[in-house]
Amino acid sequence: MATRFNPSGSVSFDLVRGRVDCGGDHVLISADALVDLCKAAGDEAVSDFGRRIGTSAGRRIADRLGDSANGATLEEVLDHLGGELAVLGLGSLGLERWGRALVLTVDGGPFGQQLDRLLASVLEGAMQRAFGRDCHAVRLVRDDRHVRFLIANAASASKVTEWLGSGLSYGDALTRLQNTAGVA
Amino acid sequence: MNAQEQITKLQGLLERIQKNAAGPRVSASAAAPMKLAAPAVSPAPPVAPAPAFAAAVPVPSYADDAVDDLLGASPEPSPVPVEIDVPLDSVPPVAEIAAAPSFAPPSEPFALVSSGHIDDSNDLDEVSEVRVTTAMREPAVEVTVAAIEAEAEPMGTEELSDDDLVEVTEGTPQPTDVDIDFEDEDEQPPASSQRSRVASSMDEALAAAAEQAEAEREVPLKTPPPESGPQEAPPPTGLSAPHAPDVDALLGGELDIPTRADLAAAGPTTEQLGQTIDLEEARGPTLELAEHRSATPAPSAVEELEVALPPRDVALGYDESLQPPPEAREELDAHRRRLEDDIPPPPESLAQLPSVQPGPAPAIVPLEAAATGPEVIARPAPMGSPESFGMVRDTFRPSSFVELLDASLALAAQ
Numbered sequence A: 001m002a003t004r005f006n007p008s009g010s011v012s013f014d015l016v017r018g019r020v021d022c023g024g025d026h027v028l029i030s031a032d033a034l035v036d037l038c039k040a041a042g043d044e045a046v047s048d049f050g051r052r053i054g055t056s057a058g059r060r061i062a063d064r065l066g067d068s069a070n071g072a073t074l075e076e077v078l079d080h081l082g083g084e085l086a087v088l089g090l091g092s093l094g095l096e097r098w099g100r101a102l103v104l105t106v107d108g109g110p111f112g113q114q115l116d117r118l119l120a121s122v123l124e125g126a127m128q129r130a131f132g133r134d135c136h137a138v139r140l141v142r143d144d145r146h147v148r149f150l151i152a153n154a155a156s157a158s159k160v161t162e163w164l165g166s167g168l169s170y171g172d173a174l175t176r177l178q179n180t181a182g183v184a
Numbered sequence B: 001m002n003a004q005e006q007i008t009k010l011q012g013l014l015e016r017i018q019k020n021a022a023g024p025r026v027s028a029s030a031a032a033p034m035k036l037a038a039p040a041v042s043p044a045p046p047v048a049p050a051p052a053f054a055a056a057v058p059v060p061s062y063a064d065d066a067v068d069d070l071l072g073a074s075p076e077p078s079p080v081p082v083e084i085d086v087p088l089d090s091v092p093p094v095a096e097i098a099a100a101p102s103f104a105p106p107s108e109p110f111a112l113v114s115s116g117h118i119d120d121s122n123d124l125d126e127v128s129e130v131r132v133t134t135a136m137r138e139p140a141v142e143v144t145v146a147a148i149e150a151e152a153e154p155m156g157t158e159e160l161s162d163d164d165l166v167e168v169t170e171g172t173p174q175p176t177d178v179d180i181d182f183e184d185e186d187e188q189p190p191a192s193s194q195r196s197r198v199a200s201s202m203d204e205a206l207a208a209a210a211e212q213a214e215a216e217r218e219v220p221l222k223t224p225p226p227e228s229g230p231q232e233a234p235p236p237t238g239l240s241a242p243h244a245p246d247v248d249a250l251l252g253g254e255l256d257i258p259t260r261a262d263l264a265a266a267g268p269t270t271e272q273l274g275q276t277i278d279l280e281e282a283r284g285p286t287l288e289l290a291e292h293r294s295a296t297p298a299p300s301a302v303e304e305l306e307v308a309l310p311p312r313d314v315a316l317g318y319d320e321s322l323q324p325p326p327e328a329r330e331e332l333d334a335h336r337r338r339l340e341d342d343i344p345p346p347p348e349s350l351a352q353l354p355s356v357q358p359g360p361a362p363a364i365v366p367l368e369a370a371a372t373g374p375e376v377i378a379r380p381a382p383m384g385s386p387e388s389f390g391m392v393r394d395t396f397r398p399s400s401f402v403e404l405l406d407a408s409l410a411l412a413a414q
Helices: A031-041 A043-069 A074-088 A114-132 A156-165 A170-179 B005-041 B050-056 B067-072 B093-098 B145-153 B161-169 B202-217 B247-252 B260-266 B326-341 B367-371 B386-395 B399-411
Strands: A011-012 A019-021 A093-099 A101-107 A136-143 A148-153 B083-086 B130-131
Touching: A011 A114, A031 A043, A031 B161, A043 A074, A074 A093, A074 B399, A101 B399, A114 A136, A114 A148, A114 B399, A136 A156, A136 A170, A136 B161, A148 A170, A148 B367, A156 A170, B130 B367
Parallel strands: none
Antiparallel strands: A011 A019, A093 A101, A101 A148, A136 A148, B083 B130
């Protein structure tokens, strides 16, 4: 059985040397400054930036879970992945299962309704590094504090994005996605 | 020769000294090339200070004239020679030599300024400017320093200092003789003087003493200022002053201090009663206070702005044409379908699990959710097709996250 997420020692502040260590040197910056920077950088750069953050978190998850990563339950993965995102200050992670579809939710993120692309990239990077699966996170819906991401492959992600763009609700999109399941 | 004559002579002499103040400069500037050229020939010692330099300058021939001859000359100052101040750089050395006939022309080109051989602290200022005299000066009028010193010797150097000489030559106006007849003025004390005049006789002295005693006896009338505030009244003096308490008598006998009970028993004194008028008792019916009755609020009348809702039994209903808001239409439709078809509950929504273990002294601020327990996220309202979800849920139960992840990734949209 995998161990529970323990944040003790996850972040260490060396005030003498002026360093912040969170599995490597980190820098504490304000969310507003990061939003401005990401807006100026463009979507591609933001995606790369988020994937890199998620990869670091996924590596730490994989280190903790070890060989039991493939057999970890939903609760265990949610515990570790949510803990990593919480340490990074990216919000509170939730998990939903819509039939066969995996939906991850982030509540209370620091960027508000902005930089959902960054959060999606973080999730993608973490999944890829922790479980070795290439996946895409598609934003289904969001409100002031809550955002939902569908974890799917590239083709499904693109199709769902198209459906959502055509005005289909995210529930209908998930239903349509379930109806076509099994073909692949 | 009396003192007045000496002063007159000295004044004339000093006037000429003042007028010929530029004289030593001519000599110095004319002699400078010679002195400055000297180091070029032989390494002579550095230039001497100014006084020594003045003494070392070769005195012209007219310097040998007797002072008496000089003093005997016309008191009128000699016509002032025209002097042109020429900057050192603009004067050719030849013109300088030609304008100074008393000096032999040097055999070598002039080196008026030779900073390499001149000590800056000595005569550098003297050679920075050369004055060329275009007219010959009257030899008898020229006065040298030696002549001045020779003239000044009879007077004594201590008696006639440089400051004194300057004061005389600057034309300080002579103090005019003002005859002041002090005898015409009576010796009177100034107005501010308090000195009293001495009495001339005994009677006058007695009268003055009497007046003074009378003046001292009169006390100036002083009234307090109108708004001086409360002032402490002066203690009464004379017959109205209270007697001092006899301390011995008080200490010797027992003090009889009346208590309140004694005072109450004694009742008011006659002085306190005075002219007391006894009031008669009130006549008339006895008034009693009734019990307080709680005022029941009167039924308030219906205000004009209030509109009573129609009762339920009234055969009125809501308008059939009313439509729900557009944002709630989808949810309402889904709700109706769910009621009609009696579908199973919506898809599972895993609540957040506690992501923090209670660890010893965490380095970061613990999460609020970890302290209070898991934060339950409300299950999302289903908005998709309920049949498909129900069918999937019956057949798919992932045992691990990777299984669900693979299933989600396996969903292929067409």
